[in-house]
Amino acid sequence: xxxxxxxxxxxxxxxxxxxxxxxxxxxxxxxxGSVLATGQAGGFQPPRTGVAAxxxxxxxxxxxxxxxxxxxxxPVAEHVSACLANADFPVEERRLADEIGRRGWGRATxxxxxTFALLRAGLPPGAEPRGVAVVCGAGINCVGMTxxxxxxxxxxxxxxxxxxxxxxxxxxxxLWFAARAEDxxxxxxxxxxxxxxxxxxxxxxxxxxAVHLGDVPAGRRHELTPVLFEVAAAGDxxxxxxxxxxxxxxxxxxxxxxxxxxxxxxxxxxxxxGGVLAARHPGLDDRIAAGLAERAPRARITVVTAxxxxxxxxxxxxxxxxxxxxxxxxxxxxx
Numbered sequence: 663x664x665x666x667x668x669x670x671x672x673x674x675x676x677x678x679x680x681x682x683x684x685x686x687x688x689x690x691x692x693x694x695g696s697v698l699a700t701g702q703a704g705g706f707q708p709p710r711t712g713v714a715a716x717x718x719x720x721x722x723x724x725x726x727x728x729x730x731x732x733x734x735x736x737p738v739a740e741h742v743s744a745c746l747a748n749a750d751f752p753v754e755e756r757r758l759a760d761e762i763g764r765r766g767w768g769r770a771t772x773x774x775x776x777t778f779a780l781l782r783a784g785l786p787p788g789a790e791p792r793g794v795a796v797v798c799g800a801g802i803n804c805v806g807m808t809x810x811x812x813x814x815x816x817x818x819x820x821x822x823x824x825x826x827x828x829x830x831x832x833x834x835x836x837l838w839f840a841a842r843a844e845d846x847x848x849x850x851x852x853x854x855x856x857x858x859x860x861x862x863x864x865x866x867x868x869x870x871x872a873v874h875l876g877d878v879p880a881g882r883r884h885e886l887t888p889v890l891f892e893v894a895a896a897g898d899x900x901x902x903x904x905x906x907x908x909x910x911x912x913x914x915x916x917x918x919x920x921x922x923x924x925x926x927x928x929x930x931x932x933x934x935x936g937g938v939l940a941a942r943h944p945g946l947d948d949r950i951a952a953g954l955a956e957r958a959p960r961a962r963i964t965v966v967t968a969x970x971x972x973x974x975x976x977x978x979x980x981x982x983x984x985x986x987x988x989x990x991x992x993x994x995x996x997x
Contacts, residue, residue, distance in 0.1 A: 672693075673737060673738065673739055673740050673769075674690050674691060674692050674693070674698055674738070674739045674740070675691060675692070675693050675739065675740050675741060675978070675979070675982050675984065676690075676691040676739055676740070676741050676742075676743055676975055676978030676979060676982065677689075677690055677691075677724075677738055677739035677741070677742045677743070677767055677768055677978075678690075678691060678743050678971050678972075678974040678975035678977075678978050679720055679723070679742065679743065679744040679745065679746070679971070679974055680745050680746075680776060680779050680969070680970040680971040680973070680974045681705075681706030681716075681719070681720060681723075681744070681745070681746045681747055681776065682705065682706060682747045682776060682799065682800075682970070683705050683706065683707060683747050683748070683799075683800050683801070684704075684705045684800060684881075685702060685703070685704060685705060686702060686703040686704065686705070686706050686719055686720060686722075686723045687700070687701070687702050687723065687969055687970070687971040688700065688701045688702075688720070688723040688724055688727055688729075688971065689727075689971050689974075689975055690727065690729060690738065690739060691739075691975050691978065691979070691992060693984075693988065694987070694988055694991055695979065695984065695987065695988030695989060695990065695991030695992040695995075696991055696992075696995070697992070697995045697996075699727040699728055699729055700727055700971075701723040701724055701725070701726035701727025701728070701729070702723055702726055703719050703720070703722035703723035703726060704719055704722070705719070706719055706720070706746060706747055706748065707747075707748060708748050708754070708758065709748055713757050713758060713761050714761060716748075716758075717758070717761045717762055717765065720744070720762070721765065724738070724767070731765065731766075731767050736766065737766055737767060737768050737769050738767050738768065739767065739768045739769075740768060740769050740770065740982065741768055741769070741770045741771075741772070741978050741981055741982055742762060742767050742768035742770070742771040742772070742978075743772055743974045743975065743977045743978030743981065744758070744759075744762060744771065744772065744773045744774070744974065745773075745774050745775065745776040745777075745778055745779035745970065745973060745974040745977070746758055746773060746774070746775065746776055747775075747776045749773055749774065749775045749776070750775060750803075750817055750818050750819055751817065755773045755774065755775070756773075758773045759771050759772070759773040770981075772977070772978075772981060774977070775803070775805060775815070775818075776797070776970060777795055777796075777797045777803045777804065777805040777818075778795075778805055778807070778973070778977065779970040779971070779972075779973030779974045779977065780795045780797050780933060780935040780936070780966055780970055780973055781793060781794070781795030781805055781806075781807065781933050781973065782973035782974075782976045782977050782980075783933075783935075783966050783968055783970060783972045783973035783976065784931060784933030784934075784935065784964045784966040784973075785931060785933070786931070787986070787989065787990060787993065788986060788989075789931075790809045791807050791808070791809055791980075792807065792808050792809055792925075792930060792931075793806065793807070793925075793930050793931035793932065793933060794806035794814070794916050794919045794920055794923075794925070794930070794931070794932050794933070794961075795932075795933040795934070795935065796912050796915050796916050796932070796933070796934055796935075796939070797934075797935050797936040797939075798827065798828055798829075798908070798912060798934070798935075798936040798937075798938040798939045799828060799829060799935075799936030799937045799938060800828055800829050800830050800884070800936075800937075801818065801820070801825065801828035801829075801830060801831070802818065802825055802826070802827045802828040802831070802911065802912075802915070802936075803816060803818035803825075803915075804816055804818075804915035804916060804918075804919050805919070806919035806920065806922070806923050806925070807923075808923050808925070812923060814918075814919040814920075814922040814923050816915065816919075826907070826908075826911050827907070827908045827911050827912075827938075828936075828938065829884050829887040829937055829938050830883070830884065832886075832887045832890055832904060832908060832938070833883045833884060833886040833887050833890070834883075835904055836853050836857060836886055836887075836889070836890045836901070836904060837857060837866075837869075837870075837873075837886065839851055839853055839900050839904070840853040840854040840857050840858075840866050841854075841866050841870060843866075843900070844865065844866040844867065845866075845867075848900075849899070849900055850900075851893070851898055851899075851900035851901060852893045852896070852898045852901070853889075853890065853893055853898065853900060853901055854866050856889050856892070856893050857869065857886050857889055860885055860886060860889050861878060861882060861885065861886070887938065888941070890904060890905070891905060891941070891943045891945070891946070894943075894945055895943070895944070895945060902945065905943070905945050905946050905949070906945075906949055908938070908946060909945075909946050909949035909950045909953060910949070910953060912934070912939070912950050912953075913949075913950055913953035913954055913957065916932050916954065916958065916961070917954070917957045917958050920932075920958050920961065926957075926958055927960065928960060929960045929961075929962065930960065930961055930962065931961075931962050931964055932954060932958070932961045932962065932963050932964070933964050933965075933966055934950070934963060934964065934965045934966070935965065935966040935967075935970070939965060940965060940966070940967050942965065950963070951963060968993075968996045968997055969996055971996070972992065972993065972996040975992050976989055976992060976993075979992065
């Protein structure tokens with residue numbers, strides 16, 4: 663009686679996941695760095711939904727890519743490289759890695775904070791993993807790493823960890839100053855007219871009431887951040903002070919991370935990304951450049967506009983020792 667031999671077909675090397683507060687991207691990457699499938703789903707918010715429900719969102723992104731995962735279908739990749747928002751402490755990374763591992767999507771799983779994806783995407787091709795990244799999107803965060811495995815991180819969980827700014831924080835501050843300008847408690851600012859106008863109101867009083875009663879969806883508040891930068895660019899002192907404070911926060915985080923890693927006096931990349939920084943507002947960019955030139959004069963600023971899932975994919979290829987050609991092909995796909 664013959665013996666039937668089952669040949670295990672090779673799996674794609676990497677399942678790359680980048681999950682932010684507002685959206686999730688996945689990419690299945692072939693051995694040569696080609697992108698075999700991509701998918702997208704909603705925001706990844708384990709503090710609000712719980713770990714299992716948050717990882718369900720990652721499963722939705724896989725399904726949208728046409729990738730059958732879970733339910734006994736076996737792994738879809740050798741290595742899962744997941745760069746996730748809200749993975750701010752090692753214990754959170756472990757919990758998320760355990761849940762993703764339980765789903766059986768890959769034979770190995772690595773979970774990092776999503777800022778590491780930005781840093782990896784912003785490093786020059788072929789460069790060693792050495793530098794600092796600051797992301798300023800809905801919130802703000804900073805990480806750094808060196809080739810010997812050392813990292814610099816911040817908790818980045820909001821005001822209780824000393825954070826200030828990001829798109830959500832800037833919108834909130836702009837509303838605060840605009841409210842006080844309209845009722846006389848604060849300095850006059852064009853924000854008092856421009857912010858309510860953007861959301862279809864004729865006064866801050868009307869907008870405040872609508873926000874308080876829940877008539878303004880939370881997502882629409884992010885529309886106020888570009889208004890802040892427009893008003894600042896026109897020379898409004900109050901708006902400009904907020905832009906300058908945001909720039910100073912970016913510089914402070916980068917300088918502290920560089921100092922922790924002993925890189926302040928070395929030529930090193932400082933990678934900037936996220937919606938606020940990728941928008942390239944001149945007043946913000948110029949102040950950041952000036953601050954770094956003063957406090958870390960050998961830092962080289964790079965602004966990343968490629969999707970962060972690129973960084974997750976590159977980290978996955980790194981883990982498997984993929985050749986430079988594979989890295990280059992993946993970079994080319996994401997522009």
